[in-house]
Amino acid sequence: MSAPVDLRTRWPDHSAHVVLSRVQRGGFAVLLAVVLAGLVLRPMLVVQAVVALITLAYTAAIVFRVVLVYAAGTGEHRVRVSDADALAEDDLPVYTVLVPAYREPRVIGLLMEHLAALDYPPGKLEVILLLEADDAETIAAAEAALPGPHVRILVVPESQPRTKPKACNVGLAEARGEFVTIYDAEDIPEPLQLRRAVVAMRRLGPSYVCLQAELGYFNTDQNRITRWFALEYASWFRSLLPGLVALRMPIPLGGTSNHFRAAALRDLGAWDPFNVTEDADLGMRLARAGYRVGVLDSVTLEEANSDFINWIKQRSRWYKGYLMTWLVHLRAPRATVMQLGWRGLLCLNLFVGGTPLAALLNAALWATTALWFLDRPPILEQIFIPPYYYLGLACLVFGNATVIYLNLLSVRTMDRPDLLGTALLSPLYWAMMSLAGAKAAWQLVFRPSYWEKTTHGLHLESSHAA
Template identity: 80%
Template sequence: MRNTSDPVRNGNNPHSAHVVLTRPQKAGLVIALLIIGIIAILRPMLVLQTIVAVVTLAYGAAIIFRVVLVYAAGRGEHQVRVSDEDARAVPDDELPIYTVLVPAYNEPSVIGMLMTHLGAIEYPRDKLEVILLLEEDDRETIEAAEASISGDHVRILVVPESQPKTKPKACNVGLEQSRGEFVTIYDAEDIPDPLQLRRAVVALRRLGKDYVCLQAELSYFNVDQNRITRWFSLEYATWFRSLLPGLVALRMPIPLGGTSNHFRTQELRELGAWDPYNVTEDADLGIRLARSGYRVGVLHSVTLEEANSDFINWIKQRSRWYKGYLMTWLVHLRSPRATFRQLGWRGLLCLNLFVGGTPLAAVLNAVLWATTLLWFLDRPPIMEEIFIPPYYYIGLFCLIFGNATVIYLNVLSVRTMDRPDLLGTALLSPLYWAMMSLAGAKAAWQLVVKPSYWEKTTHGLHLQEASK
């Protein structure tokens, strides 16, 4: 068996984001920019028309892709369901050892609640291993955890100070010392379904060895805190109830969420575990699982998280996610032939339209909105030259049908959540998209200046709101 995570830690993994752009990628980018620059000097209008055509076609493809995903997931057949009765029917002595990794940093205020939520898990304590992964310099959280721990199945593992200081690095440290046949990750503020571990065991045994991971659904316990948490909840409902099951239905790679993903430990170790340099290590791991021929399922079991309720905090979190998606996209395009050979055309389509397309659309949206506004306000003649038929009509399709489609998906989430009171929030989605554009711009900037910097998300804001 391959060493757990040394290839990743040392930056020798060919899919590691330790170096975001390799020398061949940098050389290709420079050559492409030089060629575009020369053509722009000689034929500037041709370059502008080509850029508009490429962006417009990409937008149209991304919109159609999401519609297809939602349609594919529509019958609800692509979530793995394990009833409460089946989950509890497995005798305790037939359950495997299960490791729960909980990375936390600067989280003293939520550690006590974490212990309560983990204590509600219905799994025999002699088969459960909970490892709290706490950073060496975070004495406050370590002390809070020491005061809250109850039971021999929970232990603190202090992660030595080293770079990069990221969640995936901490998870790799924990994985090296884990004893479980299966392993999962929970964040410090998570409230998992008490039967989730049992459901995962039953499901993975049913599905067979081809399935190495199950992603449980994530939702929020503070939906109604403010408008941002309502938007966030609708977005997550669309993501986990429509888009990810749609990817499963179409046999495409699944960009994993950062928590409640349940793995077979041996295969995870053989794969090289998490990339500590990628700030969305979960999405990257989902692509690497697919490249290795493994399958990922979506488990019908909900973990409740805290939705970001603060604008600045939300921008920090979302820009990190977008940066990591861009990292993952660039990393897996280093060898396009190998990627195509391992993922096939479906996987390559997902990588470009879903993984790369999501943050790129957020970055470009503001530019396209400004262009549209300029057209309606002034109608400069150059706009007619740039937006030539048929790309003008495709762009019009994206503007009208595309925006309406995304709003409709949020309205659909209102229905799946059985929350008609969120309809107004769904119709106000364009304001949320503006926030996404700000986060996308920040992500693009950070990708250049500090790619592996992990911008910490502050948790427990709902507690501050409740205390007012």
């Protein structure tokens, strides 16, 4: 069982088996002591400084996203492979598809149908279902639905941590493919996606070791949450990630439909089994190693969370993993700067770290804003000194308007004018994000490597009810 912990063994400083290194813990302790001492001696000065830093960080994060969207619009930054070029490729390598699943008996049969639709020679396609040893129900359902000898079940022995990346590492250790990708149990990949990935990789050359396909949702219209989710994903994969590509910045990968050169993935230590957003972490490590990542113009449809509690579970895990990734890659700042450069450092802080931190702080800032407009307590005038007050006001007005505009842009790129009302109601979705951010922070302290299971197949219940 060496594969699941290979990264920790080879590069322990890059693994989240410990969230904070000894140096980081010492640094945070010193910082906390300084802040507490300042609160005793000069409390107003300390509060003003904290508010100023938060305001500057928010402004930088907003400007950064605007720059990404602008960069994405200056050219075509997704790799396109036509149907004719994809089908003309006859010298195809062995391709391994890893499918980690846990407690998914309801959707495993549908998964087999979707994988059977992949247009790739069965003799060169290896599909490995990664199932947990204690999940007898899913194992039985999978055995009953296996479509052919190119699909096999690999039972992952029980060990800690029990996470998706650990299962993927077990599968990678046995994979035969020159290329490897991951699909989740509910995914519906575009049939030519594997062929497109092969053609694109060969065009781009060996410096590119990963292509991230676009993710979308097949149940967008199920309810308001799924509509918000669909708009968010469209913005993410059609504006933000292409913007990162345009600016040659690291790409925080998605958890599915990322296509790798298997040799490079193994050389890098594969996925971190202790990081609950292993994909974003791997994207940063690829960049630090000097590899490039592209965005493939091919769509995989998956299920958008339609249940509020289920959505909070999933989103808090994502935010927790982003925070883990941010902290891990700041352990050795000098090495990180040397390997990523200033562009990568901006992405790490404003995109990877900034996304969950903004979600976490939003509720407190909204409450402060509401208090100001309702009562205008004098203490707020002292806290928000003039330059940062006006900067904060700009963030409130133009920052929120910018994020809503991104959703309106998604309405246009998706050609879904019926989602206009959903885009305008985005502030309600941000409130959900704040709850998820608070939960992520709590779990980061008390349950860092705990993988909170997301329930799939809820769309089936909805369709049956209809």
